[in-house]
Amino acid sequence: MRNSISERFNFLKKLGGLPEPEVINEEWLYILKEETRNSILIEGFFVSEDELEEVLASGNPLKRNQEEALNYYRASKFLYGLSYENYRSKKFFFGIPLVRQTSKTIGEKGEFRKGDSRITGAKIIPPPGLYVNDWMAFFEEYVNQGFSREGFFNFLAKQHVLFETIHPFDDGNGRTGRIILNYFLVSAGYPPVILKGDEENKKKYYKALEQGDSVLRRLTEIPFSRQDVRNALEDMNPVLLEDLISESLRGSFDRILIRLLEEKEQIKLKPAQEVGRALNYSPDSIRTLISRGKFIAVKRGKEWFTHEKLFLNRGKKI
Ligand SMILES: Nc1ncnc2c1ncn2[C@@H]1O[C@H](COP(=O)(O)OP(=O)(O)O)[C@@H](O)[C@H]1O
Ligand SMILES: [Mg+2]
Structure with a gap:
């Protein structure tokens, strides 16, 4: 599966690389809209294609689900524009301020929690509020060190498991985490992934997170220990999430590739x-x-x- 991704990546390179995320580009617009609908569906809000069109055109949400959609759409569009600049300049700009701002832009507080937290349906308990800053400082460092290393998909899966396990905010961790996952992909010249939000796929996604976070389970219940967390991440083997990411990525890739092939090569x-x-x-x-x-x-x-x-x-x- 991951092979087929590197072939697509090379194919895209030959066609001039990832096009800029602009809404005049139909494929980008499609990806942004579908990502919005699926990502907020994971959170439990359904918005139809027509309803999303309507709220994007008016900029004036009338219901809660429309507001969630509009916020998510705006946040992802801005963040992917920024990550595209990373890709274009071959630099990688990332840190805690960006994570907080993403949380604010989706309509959440943007402040790390002070209290404890639970993830509905999950076995793992996120670290107590007292240690969130330590965990997040580690997350920032982990991302900046891991981004350009070999094994990009392994890194992507691990950082997502780590972020969701930390659960740094009171709410909006799933949405924020999925936007920054795509921020990393676009920064490296890949299109964003759309993790599907219907019940069956959501279950698969949660299972994949659970597979990854099993090595962190004990560590969230003791004071933060950098070395232990680092070792646990070495041991983590999040194949389900890696597969999920590569599989979803294929869909986005093919949309973009086909459009370019139709335009540039008249296929x-x-x-x-x-x-x-x-x-x-x-x-x-x-x-x-x-x-x-x-x-x-x-x-x-x-x-x-x-x-x-x-x-x-x-x-x-x-
Ligand atoms: N077993 C798990 N381990 C780690 N994270 C999980 C697990 N199960 C679910 N999650 C994450 O928790 C998110 C839900 O957290 P929440 O803060 O309510 O985010 P949102 O409000 O954006 O949905 C899910 O979208 C998923 O990313
Ligand atoms: Mg929530």
Whole structure:
């Protein structure tokens, strides 16, 4: 799975790299809107596509879910613009002030909690308020050291587990954490991920966080110990979350890649079945190949579209 991401990354590079996050770019607009709808759905607020359109156009939310959506949309758009500047200048600007400001922009307090906290449905108990500053200073350092290291997806998953485990705010930790996860992706030249918010996918996401945070469980219940936390992060093996991130990333990648290919290389997409016939694959195998990410492909309506030229890994057995 992660292989198919590096191939896409190289593909994008050849096409000039990640386009700037501007809403005149239809794919970016789509990603920002879908991310907003899914991320606030994880939090328990549903907003329909039409309702989101409406509130984005008027800038005037009439209901709580619309307000949540508008705040999230604005926060993510601003943050991805900023991270795009990281990517463009090959610098990495990140710190606690950015985390706090993200929390404020989504409509939360932006202040670290002083009291204790619980995560609904989770086994882990976040560290007591007394130690939040220590944990967050560590988080800031961990991110700045880990960002440019090998194993980017492993780093992304670990920092997300760490942030959600710290749960530094009274509320809005999920939304803030997902925006900064994407901030890191865009800073490195990847599109943002959309973690799906429906019940089934939310369960998968929580399970993935739980797999990661199991090594931190004891450490949140004792005074903060830098060395112990560092060792636990070394031991952490958050494969479920890594897979979830890479899988979701593929969807965003393919949207952006296909738009660029249509514009710059005049590639005309065809229904997947047709591509299958041209390449001598049965309808079943072509579907399997697409679901495994072997083709750069998009779903339009109910059908998948791709092209012979968008077959990755050619020659390798599946
Ligand atoms: N087992 C877990 N370990 C760590 N974090 C978790 C776990 N389960 C859920 N979470 C995180 O907690 C978030 C919910 O926290 P909350 O502060 O209410 O955020 P929000 O208000 O943005 O939904 C979830 O979105 C998820 O990111
Ligand atoms: Mg909440």
